[in-house]
Amino acid sequence: RVFFLCYGRFMDDLRIYVKGGTGGMGHPRLGGEGGEGGDVWLVAQKKMTLKRLKDRFPSKRFVAGAGANSSLATLKGTKGKDCEVNVPQGISVTRDDGKVIGELDRAEDRLLVARGGLGGCMATNFLPSRGQRLMIHLDLKLIADVGLVGFPNAGKSSLLTKISHATPQIADYAFTTIKPELGTVKYADFKQITVADLPGLIEGAHANKGRGHKFLKHVERTKQLLFVVRTCCSLAFYLTSLKSAFNLGFELELYKEELRTKSALLAVNKMDLPNAREKLNEFMEQLQSPQDYMHTLPKNMIPEVIVNFKEIIPISAHSGEGIEELIMCLRKVLDEESEKKIEDHQNQQLRALRSSEI
Numbered sequence: 438r439v440f441f442l443c444y445g446r447f448m449d450d451l452r453i454y455v456k457g458g459t460g461g462m463g464h465p466r467l468g469g470e471g472g473e474g475g476d477v478w479l480v481a482q483k484k485m486t487l488k489r490l491k492d493r494f495p496s497k498r499f500v501a502g503a504g505a506n507s508s509l510a511t512l513k514g515t516k517g518k519d520c521e522v523n524v525p526q527g528i529s530v531t532r533d534d535g536k537v538i539g540e541l542d543r544a545e546d547r548l549l550v551a552r553g554g555l556g557g558c559m560a561t562n563f564l565p566s567r568g569q570r571l572m573i574h575l576d577l578k579l580i581a582d583v584g585l586v587g588f589p590n591a592g593k594s595s596l597l598t599k600i601s602h603a604t605p606q607i608a609d610y611a612f613t614t615i616k617p618e619l620g621t622v623k624y625a626d627f628k629q630i631t632v633a634d635l636p637g638l639i640e641g642a643h644a645n646k647g648r649g650h651k652f653l654k655h656v657e658r659t660k661q662l663l664f665v666v667r668t669c670c671s672l673a674f675y676l677t678s679l680k681s682a683f684n685l686g687f688e689l690e691l692y693k694e695e696l697r698t699k700s701a702l703l704a705v706n707k708m709d710l711p712n713a714r715e716k717l718n719e720f721m722e723q724l725q726s727p728q729d730y731m732h733t734l735p736k737n738m739i740p741e742v743i744v745n746f747k748e749i750i751p752i753s754a755h756s757g758e759g760i761e762e763l764i765m766c767l768r769k770v771l772d773e774e775s776e777k778k779i780e781d782h783q784n785q786q787l788r789a790l791r792s793s794e795i
Contacts, residue, residue, distance in 0.1 A: 448487040449577040453497040455551040457568025458517035461504035463557030469507030472514030474553025474568040477501050479530065479575075481541035482523045487577060490524060501568060504556045514556055527658060529576045538573065581619065581633040583767055584659030586685055591665045592706040594618065595754035597634040600764055622764060630771060633659065656689065661771055662701040664746070668713040668720070678705060678720040679730055686744040700774055703746040704763060709753040717751050724749070 458474025477499055491497065502518035505511070530538040530548060539548045550573055554566035585593040601620025618634040656662065666681040682703065689696040705717055723730055727743050748766050752759035 448491065451487045451491055451497070451575045452572060453494075453499060453522075453575065454570075454572055455520075455522075456498075456500045456570045457551040457553040458501040458503045459567050460554040460556035460565030461514035461517075462506040462565055463559070463561070463563030464507035464509075464512060465563045467507070467509070467512055468559065469512035469563075470514065470558040471507050471556030471563075471565050472504030473516045473556050474504045474565075475501030475517030475519045476549055476553050476568075477520045477522065477551035479524050479528070479541060479548045479550055480521050481526045481528065481544055481546040483526065483544045485523045485525045487525060487575060490522070490575075501551065501553055504553065504565065507557070507563075517553055524575055525577055527578050529578055531574045531576065533572050533574070578658050581659045582630040582771055583632045583661045583663050584656050585632065585634045585665055586656065586662050586689070586701075587665035588681055588685070591667055591681070592754045593634045593665050596665060596704065596706065596752070597632060599754045599757065599760050601632060622767075624768060628768065630767060632663075632767075656696060656699075660700070660774060661767065662689075662699055663767070664701055664703045664744070665706055666703070667707045668705055668710060668716040668751075678716070679723045679727070680734065682724075682744065683727070683731075683734060683740060686742075687740040690740050690742065700770065701744050701746055702763075702766065702770060703749045704759075705749065705751045706754055708751050708758050709756045713751075721749070 455477040457476055460474050461471025463469055463471045499520050499522050501520040504517045505514035507514045524541060526542060526544055526546075528541045530540065530550060532538060538550060541548055551569040551571060554568040555561065557563040557565040585597065587593045597618060597620045601622050620632045620634070621629055622632060623629045664682060664685055666678045666685075668678060689699075705720065707713060708717065724746075731739055747770055750759050750763045750766060752763055754760070
């Protein structure tokens, strides 16, 4: 049996001001050196969110302490207090000019973002320097086990609701999901997997049309992709199931080539609609020889590599048909991927050990 748990909306970008502490004054008469200013560090924490960070610090200003001045009692001033800012895992940090400062992928990872100024000393005529000051962007790239990929109105939000009891906005029109939505599936053996419903793609998303890059950046760090298409034409874009699958793969391919090789499943939704079984059989037949149907796509929309789905599961997020099978299939594929990674790592270590013995 499968049990469910869920968590709701979150922010995925935040701009903040950081400033390293000013150095302390030197002591010219005695040759004393002022203390260095404190540094500003970002520290990744498991349960932290950007929304929580913004709520706690609405000014979004983070300033480290100043270094102590040199004095008769203490010729060498002490360093200013560091400022540590707790941020979520999966953060990419960039400056206003777009230069990447670094990334924080794991809990307790640390990143220096603003260095404190030097204390006054003989080389600076005993005058201190200011700390670094800059505006930085915290860009969250979602880390989830499964990312739902589909065009608007494919039924992704309804599917997430069915498998995790999350409560995303649902309606029969495009773009009801405008921010990522998270759900957690908990299995009977206490295994948990996170599922993310990502904003719907449109054609041209790779070029940042619609919510292009805000969607696609989250796809990068999901372990498993779950493509969701309808058994019939999409009301939003008049795409058949086959064209939807092709076009989704094409948008991912153009955004980043590495996504072509990411493990993927395919859920064919809306099986409760009239003639759904007939449409599904037609779709499955087309997938046996997809090259024969490439001519139905515009020349500039033909993918170089056709996504090879590990499993294709017909479902109905409305009636619940196929949902249990899909949940167990997700678990099976993720476990297989994990075992493969462990095996590959062990083989790599074994090859390195053998090479060192030669």
